[in-house]
Amino acid sequence: MDKKLKTNELIQAYSEYLIYQKGLSQNTVDSYISDLNKLSNYLQDSELSQQNIENYFLQFEQQRCLCCSNRKITLFCSNDLELSVV
Numbered sequence: 001m002d003k004k005l006k007t008n009e010l011i012q013a014y015s016e017y018l019i020y021q022k023g024l025s026q027n028t029v030d031s032y033i034s035d036l037n038k039l040s041n042y043l044q045d046s047e048l049s050q051q052n053i054e055n056y057f058l059q060f061e062q063q064r065c066l067c068c069s070n071r072k073i074t075l076f077c078s079n080d081l082e083l084s085v086v
Helices: 003-020 026-042 050-062 066-077
Strands: none
Touching (some): 003 026, 026 050
């Protein structure tokens, strides 16, 4: 299966989990999914690793996007999102 297609399917499944199992609002889920899509695009040609994720956050901090960085940190550090290297 294509890596991008699999990633999109996992993000969609996570979206449904957040809505139906966790009961989060659609706006919150949309924001989380937007963040995951941005991370996915950032990592498109890279390996999923701790260092690459840290570089992703550094990029946002350098662009003075601290308001959205806090939400991203919350999302990616949550116990609900388990990152696995495939």
